[in-house]
Amino acid sequence: MDSLVLRSVSIITLILAPHLQHAEQAPALHSDKQEVQTAPEPAPQGNGQTSGQTTSARRLKDLKGRLAIQEQRLESLKEASADPRSAIPEKASSDSPSAIQLREQLLIARQQLINLQSRYTDLYPDVIVAREQVASLTRLLDAENVNASQHPDVVKGAPGVQPSNRAQELGEVTASIKKLQDEIEEAERQAPLVKMAPRTTGERLRRVLPNSEPQSSGQTDPVAGEMPSTNLPTKVAPVLVGNSIPASIPPAKSQQRSHLHHSLRDLGIKKKFILALSVLFFLASALIWLFCKGRQATIQDGIALQALLPDEADYVGCIPRMDKV
Amino acid sequence: MYPKNGQSLKLFSGNSQQYPLEGDLTHSEAGKNYAQVVHRIVGRIPISGKILVTSASAEEGKTVTAANLALAFHAQRIPVLLIEFSLVKPKFAEIFGESPIQEGVEDVVQGRIDLRSVTCRLGNNNLSLAMVRRPQGSEEGLKPSVALNQLLADAQRDYRWTILDGPSIEASNHICTLVESIGLAVMVARAGRTNKESFRKAYDRINKHRPLVLLNDER
Numbered sequence: 455m456d457s458l459v460l461r462s463v464s465i466i467t468l469i470l471a472p473h474l475q476h477a478e479q480a481p482a483l484h485s486d487k488q489e490v491q492t493a494p495e496p497a498p499q500g501n502g503q504t505s506g507q508t509t510s511a512r513r514l515k516d517l518k519g520r521l522a523i524q525e526q527r528l529e530s531l532k533e534a535s536a537d538p539r540s541a542i543p544e545k546a547s548s549d550s551p552s553a554i555q556l557r558e559q560l561l562i563a564r565q566q567l568i569n570l571q572s573r574y575t576d577l578y579p580d581v582i583v584a585r586e587q588v589a590s591l592t593r594l595l596d597a598e599n600v601n602a603s604q605h606p607d608v609v610k611g612a613p614g615v616q617p618s619n620r621a622q623e624l625g626e627v628t629a630s631i632k633k634l635q636d637e638i639e640e641a642e643r644q645a646p647l648v649k650m651a652p653r654t655t656g657e658r659l660r661r662v663l664p665n666s667e668p669q670s671s672g673q674t675d676p677v678a679g680e681m682p683s684t685n686l687p688t689k690v691a692p693v694l695v696g697n698s699i700p701a702s703i704p705p706a707k708s709q710q711r712s713h714l715h716h717s718l719r720d721l722g723i724k725k726k727f728i729l730a731l732s733v734l735f736f737l738a739s740a741l742i743w744l745f746c747k748g749r750q751a752t753i754q755d756g757i758a759l760q761a762l763l764p765d766e767a768d769y770v771g772c773i774p775r776m777d778k779v
Numbered sequence: 780m781y782p783k784n785g786q787s788l789k790l791f792s793g794n795s796q797q798y799p800l801e802g803d804l805t806h807s808e809a810g811k812n813y814a815q816v817v818h819r820i821v822g823r824i825p826i827s828g829k830i831l832v833t834s835a836s837a838e839e840g841k842t843v844t845a846a847n848l849a850l851a852f853h854a855q856r857i858p859v860l861l862i863e864f865s866l867v868k869p870k871f872a873e874i875f876g877e878s879p880i881q882e883g884v885e886d887v888v889q890g891r892i893d894l895r896s897v898t899c900r901l902g903n904n905n906l907s908l909a910m911v912r913r914p915q916g917s918e919e920g921l922k923p924s925v926a927l928n929q930l931l932a933d934a935q936r937d938y939r940w941t942i943l944d945g946p947s948i949e950a951s952n953h954i955c956t957l958v959e960s961i962g963l964a965v966m967v968a969r970a971g972r973t974n975k976e977s978f979r980k981a982y983d984r985i986n987k988h989r990p991l992v993l994l995n996d997e998r
Contacts, residue, residue: 753973759994762979764986770819772970772994773844776799776809 514641515569519562521634526561528627531620553598560591798874802847803854803904813851816993820848820963821857823991827962829931829941831864833990835981836949839969840995842870845944848965852940853906860898860938861908862930864945864957866920869911871944875901883912890926894933907938918946922953923960931960948981955985964990970997 567584574581753759756772763769804810820830832845845861852859863871863884872878880899886892887909897909921927934941943961948954958964964985968978982990 749971751974751976752971753968753975753978753994754970755997756994758975759968759978759992762975763982763992766989767982767986767992768823768989769992770816770965771812772997773812773816773847774808775970775996775998776801776807 510641510644514638515566517634517638517641519565521631521638522565523558523561524627524631524634528624528631531624531627550598550602553595553602556591556595556598560588560595563587563591798843798846800843800846800850800874802850805854809847810851810854813847814855816848816991817851817855817857820965820991823963825962828935828939829943829961829963831943831945831958831961831964832967833945833954833958833964833985834947834967834969835973835978837868837947839947839973840967841865841947842874842944844965844967844993844995845942846874849906849908849942850904852942853904857940858938859907859940859942860934861906862894862934862941862943863909863911864921864943866911866915866918867946867950869914871908871910875908875910878910878912880910881912884909884930885911885913885915885920887930888920888924888926890924890929894930895937918951918953921946921951921957923956927960948984949977955988958985958988958990962988964988966990966992968992968994970994972996 563584567581567588570578570581570584576582576585753762756769759772760767760769799809801807801809802813805814830848832841832848834841842865849859849861863869866885866888878897878899880897882892882897884897887894887897894909897912898907899909900907931941945951945957945964946954948966951957966982966985982992
């Protein structure tokens with residue numbers, strides 16, 4: 455029964471593997487669009503559980519990125535309120551809406567790049583894309599700063615230098631940080647299993663099914679062949695595994711699913727074992743069938759021989775088997 | 780009954796220990812059974828004095844049965860001659876060893892020499908036998924002929940019983956005429972080996988001569 459379940463899961467995984475790979479890469483390419491929005495709800499994409507895992511993991515990362523940005527803003531606002539000279543052109547230029555937006559995007563892109571670099575080599579396509587994003591955003595921000603320094607009037611007229619506005623903004627940022635922290639806590643609480651696995655779901659599936667290699671060439675996997683244990687600390691670079699499981703599912707059921715994930719790990723060996731067993735079983739059945747058929751077709755004893763003979767036949771008897779000397 | 784010409788009788792020791800030959804061992808189960816079969820054959824009317832041992836197909840124990848029957852006759856002091864009639868795949872040399880005579884039964888059936896010239900005796904028990912010396916390409920030598928009739932007549936003249944280890948019914952085209960010439964056939968089946976269908980077909984081919992049926996190798 456277990457083997458049947460494993461086999462069906464492996465078939466489903468094989469079918470979903472290409473979709474997963476696609477679903478995994480797609481948000482990485484358009485991440486800047488999603489992350490600049492305020493608390494964007496991850497749109498349902500991909501198929502079933504695996505795509506849900508990807509989007510949830512990305513949402514958590516997004517939330518943390520935004521939290522980092524808000525914390526940096528808070529820091530800068532605190533510095534500004536402490537030091538009146540903070541209204542220097544460079545700082546003032548950051549108050550322009552486009553510059554703020556660019557800086558936020560740059561921070562997000564950098565964090566994403568760091569995350570990706572911790573998992574993949576520099577040749578991995580996502581890393582390349584993220585690095586290009588960081589470079590382009592840096593250029594844009596530099597251009598914006600240059601533009602602001604060339605038109606100081608615009609900069610001086612920028613909002614945010616007034617103490618009352620600054621205090622209001624400080625409150626807003628603090629509230630935003632609090633909200634983001636709550637959201638992160640909520641997201642982490644919903645995830646039943648948080649592991650330090652520096653891998654995406656697609657990577658794990660590719661390892662379970664060794665034939666479904668990533669299509670990009672030149673990629674090297676620094677921790678190939680290694681699977682994180684459930685006993686490992688859960689707070690190190692958390693990546694959700696099976697986080698598409700709703701919070702309403704009881705822990706026992708989610709544990710069952712995690713066992714299924716673990717058993718999937720050995721699926722490569724089990725499949726071969728089951729196949730070999732099936733072949734052996736088939737051959738044994740065929741041999742038994744042939745043996746039985748052969749026995750039925752041949753004369754086994756005197757009674758069977760007499761049954762073949764007509765009544766008038768002269769059956770003189772049987773000679774027992776003699777051992778060769 | 781025994782040949783007067785001593786030159787045709789040459790003693791030799793065979794290699795019979797490789798094969799289950801217990802026809803002359805009255806204390807063994809198989810020997811007892813062979814003795815009973817000899818009684819059935821001897822008591823059968825009309826007395827033919829000649830027996831062709833055959834089977835439906837190859838490897839069913841014809842040669843071993845013929846040899847054991849001859850030994851059983853010999854053990855009961857009934858003069859018997861064992862003739863190898865399987866010209867294509869002779870096996871007596873494997874069982875009894877190489878014949879000391881240069882000619883064989885194949886020369887007799889071709890009319891070149893007489894039966895006495897190829898008859899020899901086993902050194903350990905004086906059983907008379909005639910062997911094939913050179914395997915033939917076909918069983919054509921067994922088709923009805925003057926030489927074959929002469930061979931059978933010579934055997935009947937010199938011995939009370941002649942046992943002929945013949946080819947299988949499946950392999951020979953002349954089996955029916957051969958059985959007709961000889962008069963009595965013992966059809967051997969081997970337990971666990973003889974196919975029912977092929978046995979039935981073979982039996983039907985010689986059914987009109989009322990062959991005796993013997994099952995060997997029963998477990």
